[in-house]
Amino acid sequence: xxxxxxxxxxxxxxxxxxxxxxxxxxxxxxxxxxSFAFIIFxxxxxxxxxxxxxxxxxxxxxxxxxxxIPLRAIxxxxxxxxxxxxxxxxxxxxxxxxxxxxxxxxPVSGGWISFFxxxxxxxxxxxxxxxxxxxxxxxxxxxxxARMKLPKIFVIQLLFLYRYIFVVLDVALRMIRAREARSFxxxxxxxxxxxxxxxxxxxxxxxxxxxxxxxxxxxxFRGEIRVLKRHRLRYYDILFAIISIAMFxxxxxxxxxxxxxxxxxxxxx
Amino acid sequence: MHMADALLSPAVGGALWAGTLAAIIYSAKQLxxxxxxxxxxxxxxxxxFIFAGQMINFTIPMTxxxxxxxxxxxxxxxxxxxxxxxVIASVLVIQALFFADGGLLALGANIWNLGIYPCFxxxxxxYRTIVRGSASPKLITFAxxxxxxxxxxxxxxSVVLETKLSGITELPFNTFFVLMQPIHLxxxxxxxxxxxxxxxxxxxxxxxIVDDLEGVKTLSSGGSLKKVLVITAVLxxxxxxxxxxxxxxxxxxxxxxxEKIYGKxxxxxxQNPISENLSKLQEKTAVLPDYSLPSKGEExxxxxxxxxxxxxxxxxxxxxxxxxxxxLFGIGIKAMRKFREKT
Numbered sequence: 001x002x003x004x005x006x007x008x009x010x011x012x013x014x015x016x017x018x019x020x021x022x023x024x025x026x027x028x029x030x031x032x033x034x035s036f037a038f039i040i041f042x043x044x045x046x047x048x049x050x051x052x053x054x055x056x057x058x059x060x061x062x063x064x065x066x067x068x069i070p071l072r073a074i075x076x077x078x079x080x081x082x083x084x085x086x087x088x089x090x091x092x093x094x095x096x097x098x099x100x101x102x103x104x105x106x107p108v109s110g111g112w113i114s115f116f117x118x119x120x121x122x123x124x125x126x127x128x129x130x131x132x133x134x135x136x137x138x139x140x141x142x143x144x145x146a147r148m149k150l151p152k153i154f155v156i157q158l159l160f161l162y163r164y165i166f167v168v169l170d171v172a173l174r175m176i177r178a179r180e181a182r183s184f185x186x187x188x189x190x191x192x193x194x195x196x197x198x199x200x201x202x203x204x205x206x207x208x209x210x211x212x213x214x215x216x217x218x219x220x221f222r223g224e225i226r227v228l229k230r231h232r233l234r235y236y237d238i239l240f241a242i243i244s245i246a247m248f249x250x251x252x253x254x255x256x257x258x259x260x261x262x263x264x265x266x267x268x269x
Numbered sequence: 270m271h272m273a274d275a276l277l278s279p280a281v282g283g284a285l286w287a288g289t290l291a292a293i294i295y296s297a298k299q300l301x302x303x304x305x306x307x308x309x310x311x312x313x314x315x316x317x318f319i320f321a322g323q324m325i326n327f328t329i330p331m332t333x334x335x336x337x338x339x340x341x342x343x344x345x346x347x348x349x350x351x352x353x354x355x356v357i358a359s360v361l362v363i364q365a366l367f368f369a370d371g372g373l374l375a376l377g378a379n380i381w382n383l384g385i386y387p388c389f390x391x392x393x394x395x396y397r398t399i400v401r402g403s404a405s406p407k408l409i410t411f412a413x414x415x416x417x418x419x420x421x422x423x424x425x426x427s428v429v430l431e432t433k434l435s436g437i438t439e440l441p442f443n444t445f446f447v448l449m450q451p452i453h454l455x456x457x458x459x460x461x462x463x464x465x466x467x468x469x470x471x472x473x474x475x476x477x478i479v480d481d482l483e484g485v486k487t488l489s490s491g492g493s494l495k496k497v498l499v500i501t502a503v504l505x506x507x508x509x510x511x512x513x514x515x516x517x518x519x520x521x522x523x524x525x526x527x528e529k530i531y532g533k534x535x536x537x538x539x540q541n542p543i544s545e546n547l548s549k550l551q552e553k554t555a556v557l558p559d560y561s562l563p564s565k566g567e568e569x570x571x572x573x574x575x576x577x578x579x580x581x582x583x584x585x586x587x588x589x590x591x592x593x594x595x596x597l598f599g600i601g602i603k604a605m606r607k608f609r610e611k612t
């Protein structure tokens with residue numbers, strides 16, 4: 001991915017988070033809690049589990065469609081699968097060759113099943129993380145973190161960090177363009193140049209922080225930002241949490257998939 | 270070397286989250302007592318700086334491929350360990366949410382691997398003990414390379430241990446270790462040289478940026494640091510122990526499933542006693558016994574394995590069916606939304 005597209009993506013997810021739908025209106029605390037529960041249920045499956053993971057696609061699909069998020073925005077990022085997970089997972093089919101399943105007479109080794117299990121878990125957890133931010137907005141997450149009693153300093157500087165990413169990225173973008181314009185091929189990208197470039201970026205950032213601090217002081221800053229509380233727990237927040245977690249529990253502990261498969265094959269007979 | 274959710278078990282992920290949260294709360298407490306208001310905007314903007322800085326590429330010598338900085342040790346040198354730890358944690362929070370680097374459960378592990386080691390081991394125990402006052406550029410380079418390498422080696426080792434403890438990969442520990450450590454040694458040397466280069470150059474431009482925050486930094490040399498290390502380690506061990514105990518009391522633990530798979534692969538058609546017992550147990554414990562799933566015996570087993578052609582076909586059929594239903598569900602919601610928007 002190039003710098004420009006990555007920069008664009010960051011802003012794009014941000015714009016998605018200001019839509020007004022049912023899931024956008026849910027209390028951010030509830031969304032964080034349910035998403036965490038979702039991920040823990042998903043990763044708690046043993047490594048040879050594959051089919052039983054399928055019902056869990058319900059949650060990301062719900063967030064996607066109810067939140068009116070374009071599928072492409074999420075799919076592009078998820079398909080760009082973390083090289084690390086694949087790199088670690090791909091050793092499983094090579095090392096674990098014991099056949100444990102034979103659907104339609106095709107032998108499948110345990111390694112392949114555990115590899116695909118890793119990939120499915122990866123898609124589920126990663127898309128949920130992306131959808132969480134797409135339907136919540138970053139200030140919403142910060143509000144939730146503050147109300148979940150995380151240290152104030154941490155939350156405040158997180159808000160700062162988020163606001164200034166766009167500003168500092170802009171500066172960095174201009175520097176990169178200048179470097180590209182003055183260099184050819186790989187020239188100009190040597191470590192020596194890089195150190196100069198990033199040092200200047202560092203000094204500029206610090207100087208900006210100083211100006212911001214002066215501006216804040218003159219507007220009455222006393223070491224604390226009051227975070228606007230926009231959300232209250234409402235009955236449908238609690239309903240959403242209870243229903244989702246109950247469904248995860250059922251998907252995790254009962255053989256839903258086998259039940260459906262069996263009744264299907266019985267009907268077809 | 271970002272960890273991913275898919276490579277973690279809940280026990281390992283939860284233990285690291287507990288340790289990370291404890292470290293965040295402790296660092297914030299230390300900062301609140303000793304810092305001035307100026308620090309908060311500085312932390313935020315420097316976090317943004319790390320973010321932007323990671324997008325500027327450079328050519329890695331001898332390989333020709335391009336890389337970017339991590340910046341953990343640089344933050345520790347400029348901000349001191351506590352503030353730097355919070356900033357690293359924040360950068361990783363944003364990466365986990367916006368770039369899906371890893372995921373939410375793995376976030377705890379990532380903050381631990383990339384934050385704890387540079388801030389609470391590399392910086393105070395190595396960098397600070399070598400560099401005191403105005404050191405020569407050579408000394409700064411030496412200290413920076415050494416501390417970055419130490420931090421990254423510990424981080425890479427943690428990734429190996431976390432993945433192994435989660436029991437997801439088949440890679441033997443030794444192979445995995447040999448794959449990870451030398452790469453991170455090379456990365457560490459380059460990152461160390463760059464970090465030193467930045468520190469030295471910035472010192473000529475604005476010496477106060479590197480030297481000014483001594484007041485906050487001296488915190489690191491006290492005994493309080495050892496305390497935070499001990500506390501987080503103890504917390505991690507306790508939660509890890511408690512969680513894995515919880516996990517092992519449930520029959521779907523890893524060992525159990527492996528034993529089940531490898532234990533009786535040659536009895537495909539016959540009822541096996543375990544699944545029979547389980548189905549009885551499930552009938553007893555079912556929430557709604559009248560509506561419990563039809564007991565043909567074989568489909569009662571709660572987790573998949575055991576070689577049984579009929580069973581695996583039903584699993585695949587069921588899986589496809591479930592996906593189709595979810596797809597229809599999604600299309601339905603979309604259609605409803607469009608309909609509502611029209612009216």
